[in-house]
Amino acid sequence: MDIIKTKDLNLFYGENHALKNINLDIKKNSVTALIGPSGCGKSTFLRTINRMNDLIDNVKITGNIFCEGKDVYTEYDVIDLRKKIGMVFQKPNPFPMSIYDNIAYGPRIHGIKDKRTLDEIVEKSLKGAVLWEEVKDRLKKSAMGLSGGQQQRLCIARTLAVEPEVILMDEPTSALDPISTLKIEELMDVLKKKYTVIIVTHNMQQAGRIADETAFFLVGEIVESGKTEDLFYKPRDKRTEDYITGRFG
Numbered sequence: 001m002d003i004i005k006t007k008d009l010n011l012f013y014g015e016n017h018a019l020k021n022i023n024l025d026i027k028k029n030s031v032t033a034l035i036g037p038s039g040c041g042k043s044t045f046l047r048t049i050n051r052m053n054d055l056i057d058n059v060k061i062t063g064n065i066f067c068e069g070k071d072v073y074t075e076y077d078v079i080d081l082r083k084k085i086g087m088v089f090q091k092p093n094p095f096p097m098s099i100y101d102n103i104a105y106g107p108r109i110h111g112i113k114d115k116r117t118l119d120e121i122v123e124k125s126l127k128g129a130v131l132w133e134e135v136k137d138r139l140k141k142s143a144m145g146l147s148g149g150q151q152q153r154l155c156i157a158r159t160l161a162v163e164p165e166v167i168l169m170d171e172p173t174s175a176l177d178p179i180s181t182l183k184i185e186e187l188m189d190v191l192k193k194k195y196t197v198i199i200v201t202h203n204m205q206q207a208g209r210i211a212d213e214t215a216f217f218l219v220g221e222i223v224e225s226g227k228t229e230d231l232f233y234k235p236r237d238k239r240t241e242d243y244i245t246g247r248f249g
């Protein structure tokens with residue numbers, strides 16, 4: 001089943017036509033990688049899915065994005081939408097507060113006040129992001145004291161705490177060392193059993209390791225999308241082949 005569907009999606013930053021006729025459907029409980037050279041619209045597309053572009057001036061969007069059959073731009077309240085579709089950024093961005101409060105932040109905004117319930121959410125989310133064992137004895141300590149890789153897993157746990165359906169990740173491992181990267185990659189396999197993950201990555205090996213589906217972006221268009229192994233080993237388009245074999249980009 002497709003949880004996200006896009007239909008003839010176009011996005012303009014002023015005169016700059018940054019997304020051109022995107023028609024990409026995302027399967028539920030899968031990991032989809034978005035690849036392509038710098039400046040070709042991957043982050044723009046990702047942000048369009050949970051309306052993070054709403055905050056940017058001069059953006060015009062045509063076409064549709066549907067999440068579970070409902071139009072993201074006309075049939076959702078943006079707060080509800082971002083609860084359903086969470087986001088993890090390239091640079092870990094923990095809030096300057098305790099580990100516990102970072103995770104409890106979202107649920108509190110959504111009205112959960114009971115301490116026992118919050119305790120449970122914090123533990124479950126940290127376990128879900130495979131961070132619990134490392135931090136369970138220092139939950140009241142500042143999140144800023146965690147390593148970069150731990151901070152990124154904390155940000156994933158923070159996203160999990162509001163029980164999203166879809167998690168958007170924009171180059172979540174590009175600021176991390178190889179061991180932390182491996183931990184996040186392993187986490188993907190666990191996460192997709194419950195969630196749908198869409199991840200931007202510049203690392204082809206990473207896309208090959210973690211993604212079920214891959215979409216190749218080039219100057220605002222999707223050149224090709226489909227099963228990751230097909231895209232890597234039997235690309236239909238010469239431009240895809242050139243990109244994945246490192247001939248450009």
Ligand SMILES: Nc1ncnc2c1ncn2[C@@H]1O[C@H](COP(=O)(O)OP(=O)(O)OP(=O)(O)O)[C@@H](O)[C@H]1O
Pocket residue numbers: 013016018036037038039040041042043044045056
């Ligand atoms: N906030 C913005 N305002 C105006 N133009 C923007 C904005 N963000 C991105 N763009 C433009 O939109 C195009 C696509 O940018 P985008 O950031 O989506 O690319 P990307 O594929 O994520 O690149 P990278 O791999 O370098 O992160 C570029 O031409 C970029 O300059």
Ligand SMILES: [Mg+2]
Pocket residue numbers: 042043044170200
């Ligand atoms: Mg980007």
